[in-house]
Amino acid sequence: MKQAVFERQHQADWQEFAAQLDALEGGKPRSTQPGTFPAAYRRLCQQLALAESRGYSSQLIEQLRQLALRGHQQLYRHRSPLLGRLLGFISGGFARTVRAQWRYVLAASVLFYGSLLGMATLVYLFPDLVYSVLPADQVAQMEQMYDPDASRLGRFAERGAGDDWLMFGYYIMNNIGIAFQTFASGLLFGLGTLFFLLFNGLTIGAVAGHLSGIGYHQPFWSFVIGHGAFELTAITFAGAAGLQLGVALLAPGRLTRGNALRQAARQGIQLVGGATLFLLIAAFVEAYWSSMTLATPAIKYIVGALLWLIVAIYFCLAGRGQHAAE
Numbered sequence: 001m002k003q004a005v006f007e008r009q010h011q012a013d014w015q016e017f018a019a020q021l022d023a024l025e026g027g028k029p030r031s032t033q034p035g036t037f038p039a040a041y042r043r044l045c046q047q048l049a050l051a052e053s054r055g056y057s058s059q060l061i062e063q064l065r066q067l068a069l070r071g072h073q074q075l076y077r078h079r080s081p082l083l084g085r086l087l088g089f090i091s092g093g094f095a096r097t098v099r100a101q102w103r104y105v106l107a108a109s110v111l112f113y114g115s116l117l118g119m120a121t122l123v124y125l126f127p128d129l130v131y132s133v134l135p136a137d138q139v140a141q142m143e144q145m146y147d148p149d150a151s152r153l154g155r156f157a158e159r160g161a162g163d164d165w166l167m168f169g170y171y172i173m174n175n176i177g178i179a180f181q182t183f184a185s186g187l188l189f190g191l192g193t194l195f196f197l198l199f200n201g202l203t204i205g206a207v208a209g210h211l212s213g214i215g216y217h218q219p220f221w222s223f224v225i226g227h228g229a230f231e232l233t234a235i236t237f238a239g240a241a242g243l244q245l246g247v248a249l250l251a252p253g254r255l256t257r258g259n260a261l262r263q264a265a266r267q268g269i270q271l272v273g274g275a276t277l278f279l280l281i282a283a284f285v286e287a288y289w290s291s292m293t294l295a296t297p298a299i300k301y302i303v304g305a306l307l308w309l310i311v312a313i314y315f316c317l318a319g320r321g322q323h324a325a326e
Contacts, residue, residue, distance in 0.1 A: 001054070003051075003054075003056045003057060003060065006050075006051070006054075006056065007060065010047055013040070013043065013044075013047075014044070014063075014064070014067065016040070017040050017041075017044055017067060017071065018067060020037055020040065021067070021070045021071060021074060024037075024074045025070070025074065025266070037071075037074075037075065038075060040071075041068075041071040041072070041075055044064065044067055044068055044071060045068055045071075047064060048061070048064040048065060048068050051064055062100075065100045066100065066267075069096065069097065069100050069267075070266075072093070072096075073093075073270075089270075089273070089274070090277065091318065091319070092318045092319025092320075093270075093319060094270070094273075094274035094277070094318075094319075095314055095315050095316075095317075095318035095319045096318075096319040097267075097270045097271060097274065098237065098271070098274070098315050099315065099319075101240060101244070101267060101271065104240035104241070104243050104244050104247075105236060105237065105240040105271075107240070107243055108193075108197060108236040108237070108239030108240040108242075108243055109236045111194065111197045111198060111201065111239065112197045112198075112200065112201045112232075112235060112236050112239060113201065113232075113236075114201070115197070115198050115201030115202050115205060116201040116202070116204050116205040116208070117205065118205065119133065119201070119202045119205030119206050119209060120205040120206070120208040120209035120212070121205075121209065122209065123205070123206050123208075123209030123210050123213065124209040124210075124212055124213045127210065127213050127214075129206075130206050130207075130209065130210040133202055133203060133206040134203065134206055134207070139210060142207050142210070142211065143211070143214070143216065146211055146216045146219045146220045146223065147216070147219070148216065148218065148219050167286075167287040167291070168283050168284060168287035168288070169283075171282070171283035171286050171287055172279065172280060172283045175231060175234070175279045175282065175283060176276055176279050178196070178200070178235070178238075179234055179235065179237075179238035179272065179275050179276065179279060180238070180272065181196060182196040182197065182200075182235065182238040182239050182242050183238045183239075183241045183242045183245075183268060183271075183272050184242070185242060186241065186242025186243060186244065186245030186246045186268075187245055187246075187249070188246075189246050189249050189250055190242065190243055190245065190246015190247065190249070190250065191246070192242070193239055193242030193243055193245070193246060194243075194246075196239070196242075197235070197236075197239045200235060207220075208220065208221075208224075218297050219297075221297075221301075222297040222300040222301060222304075223290045223291070223300075224290070225300060225301060225304030225305070225307075225308075226285050226286075226289055226290050226300060226303055226304040226307055227281075227282040227283075227285040227286040227289075227290050228282075228304070228308075229282075229304065229307040229308040229310075229311045230278040230279065230281045230282035230285065230307070230311065231278070231279060231282035231286070233275075233278060233311060234274075234275035234276075234278040234279045234282065235275075237271045237272070237274060237275040237278070238271070238272055238275045240268075240271055241267075241268030241269070241271040241272050241275075242268070244264040244267060244268045245261065245264050245265065245268060247264070248260040248261045248263065248264035248265075249261060285307075289303070
């Protein structure tokens with residue numbers, strides 16, 4: 001079936017479903033009979049699967065994906081208790097959200113990882129360049145944090161093992177603060193998010209290049225590889241959410257800027273919520289595992305590689321096929 005025919009057959013259903021979603025998201029009671037919304041949601045998921053299997057345009061598929069995502073949220077907001085919704089989000093909803101918003105995630109990842117790797121390479125080749133990014137006292141602090149002879153690695157390396165729970169709390173507050181800062185600054189037409197992605201990428205890259213250049217590469221990389229799987233991806237997710245706010249303000253399309261911003265905020269907050277969960281995991285790993293010097297670097301590299309693999313598998317596979325089952 002040609003795409004134009006497919007759209008003509010189902011356009012009215014999609015418009016009606018979108019109207020139901022607008023009413024539900026606005027807190028208004030449903031104007032349709034009970035049970036029609038789940039049925040309409042299942043039909044939409046079937047139509048999305050057909051569009052994907054037939055290779056219809058990416059614009060149409062993205063439109064249906066967004067409707068399906070919004071429908072899933074509304075269906076389970078009304079049907080599931082808080083714990084059930086949270087478990088559903090963790091088990092597959094977060095991964096589906098990331099896949100549905102992959103363009104923004106890709107853009108944020110290119111900005112963040114590109115600046116990180118670029119600066120790390122430049123500082124490694126031209127060591128004095130680190131002082132154009134970081135003040136001398138901060139460079140000295142980083143050298144102390146990742147000294148191969150230190151009993152603990154990371155911030156406040158001289159702390160005792162009993163203080164790890166304090167560092168767990170510190171990492172949570174610091175990292176989640178950075179994530180929300182990166183997201184909320186997207187309201188500055190995306191410029192704030194762009195700044196924080198580049199700033200964090202350049203700063204981390206400068207540290208990585210400097211420590212690798214002075215021979216501290218093993219303690220540094222063995223420290224960051226474990227929690228980095230969660231922390232670095234969380235930064236890009238917060239950046240992707242912020243970029244959505246900026247795009248909504250700059251190019252709202254057929255919507256008013258206010259409506260476009262509200263829609264982008266609803267979608268972006270899901271990324272920020274998932275990023276927050278990832279930062280909680282990252283804080284635990286960083287405080288209790290990354291800072292340890294008892295485990296050999298080889299073991300840390302293996303564990304870190306496994307964590308990155310688990311994260312990649314989660315976002316590739318989690319939540320697939322659930323629409324049909326639901």
